[in-house]
Amino acid sequence: MNLRDVYIDEVTSRIPESMRQDVALELESTIDDMTGNDPSETALFEALRQLGDPHILAARYANRPLHLIGPALFTQYVNVIKIVLPIAVTVITILSVIGYLNNSIDDTSWLPFLIQAFLQVGAAIFNVVVQTLFWITLTFFIIERAVPEGEVPFSSWKPEQLKKVKPRSTSISFGSILFDFVATVLMVVLYVNAEQMIRVVMNGKSYPLLNPSVLDRFLPFVIALAVFGIAIAIYKWMVRHWTKPLALWNALFNVVWIVVTALILLQPDLISSDAISLIAAQISIDVETISRWGVRSVLITVTIVCIIDLAEGLIKAFRR
Known part of the structure; x- marks a missing residue:
């Protein structure tokens, strides 16, 4: 079998059987026309090089990508x-x-x-x-x-x-929407499981850092806030750009978030007395001062994050 026949066989073996005879005859005629009166191996190599890879040529004949x-x-x-x-x-x-x-x-x-x-x-x-x-x-x-x-x-x-x-300057990235979903769910999970997850452990003794009765008192507000936040995140995902109504609802959500957070953190009995006693027994620093500054730091952080988020929405929605 010469090179021409080998090439034709390589092509036809990769196409449906019903097409093989016609394709073989077509290729024989095409190669003979390309080599002309010069049947040398060099001319045949050049003709086959122009026809290309038999795998690709077979895919074209069979219309298979x-x-x-x-x-x-x-x-x-x-x-x-x-x-x-x-x-x-x-x-x-x-x-x-x-x-x-x-x-x-x-x-x-x-x-x-x-x-x-x-x-x-x-x-x-x-x-x-x-x-x-x-x-x-x-x-x-x-x-x-x-x-x-x-x-x-x-x-x-x-x-x-x-x-x-819509202008790209008003678009909402999917990453920020994803963060809203995950942060909201984790916030609720952490809040509900705070008694088990946020604990003070010293010398084999363990007490919840936060008073469960205070957390239970504000649980309905936290759940309502989470539903509000998820609804806004879904709305963001649907429209994918800042509109004035969305920016206003988002601003309201952030304001409510700050208010609820402040109400919880500023409860005088938020920190468990057992946890405070356990910490006080181990360190000489005023535990009341530490807890007060810790609460303030958390509140300031939440406030800054919420202000940045509501400002972004308002600026992008109203500056057009």
């Missing part, structure tokens, strides 16, 4: 990943954190606790990322090969859509 996701679907493929992947990561992060915190918490140091939490949540996130990318890619792989040539599914773009495009 050699790429996983082609240019016609790649934009939609990336857009689906941008939407689905953050949602999947957010959900699995929240569920993993809640599941881990619901486990029994030993009175040990925070470092092993945090390391174990990081490893467990990280493994869950890695697994969901791999699974999400696999199934999205498989779906588009099937669509790529099932759709007739020339058709572009999911594409319904019209010039009129440009009227709905």
Whole structure:
């Protein structure tokens, strides 16, 4: 078998059997025309070089793409990943954190606790990322090969859509929305489990740092605030840019957050008396002073973060 026949066999063996005879005859004629009256090996090599890789030529004849996701679907493929992947990561992060915190918490140091939490949540996130990318890619792989040539599914773009495009200066990043979701859920979980998670452990003795009765008294306000925050985060995800109503609702949420935080932190019996006694027995510094400055520091931090968030929304929404 000469090189021409080997090349033709390499092509035809990779296409449907019903096409092989016609393609073989076409290639024989094409190669003979390209070599002309010069049947030398050099002329044949040049002809075959121009025809190219037989794998690629076979894919063209069989109309089978050699790429996983082609240019016609790649934009939609990336857009689906941008939407689905953050949602999947957010959900699995929240569920993993809640599941881990619901486990029994030993009175040990925070470092092993945090390391174990990081490893467990990280493994869950890695697994969901791999699974999400696999199934999205498989779906588009099937669509790529099932759709007739020339058709572009999911594409319904019209010039009129440009009227709905908002300035990029008012856009809301998905990262900030994700942070809002996660921070809100973690805040509620931490608040509900504060008696087990925020404790003072010294010399084998353990007491909750915060008074459970005070936390229970404000629990309905915290739950209502969390629902308010999640609703705003969902609204942000839906519109994806700052509008005046959204900025005003976001400002109200931050103001209420500051007020509720201040009401809780400024309760005179917020710090457990047992925890204060245990700390006072170990250090010579005035525990009341330490607790007062600690409460003030937390309140100032929350206030600064809320002011920055509400200012960003108001500035972006009203400066146009």
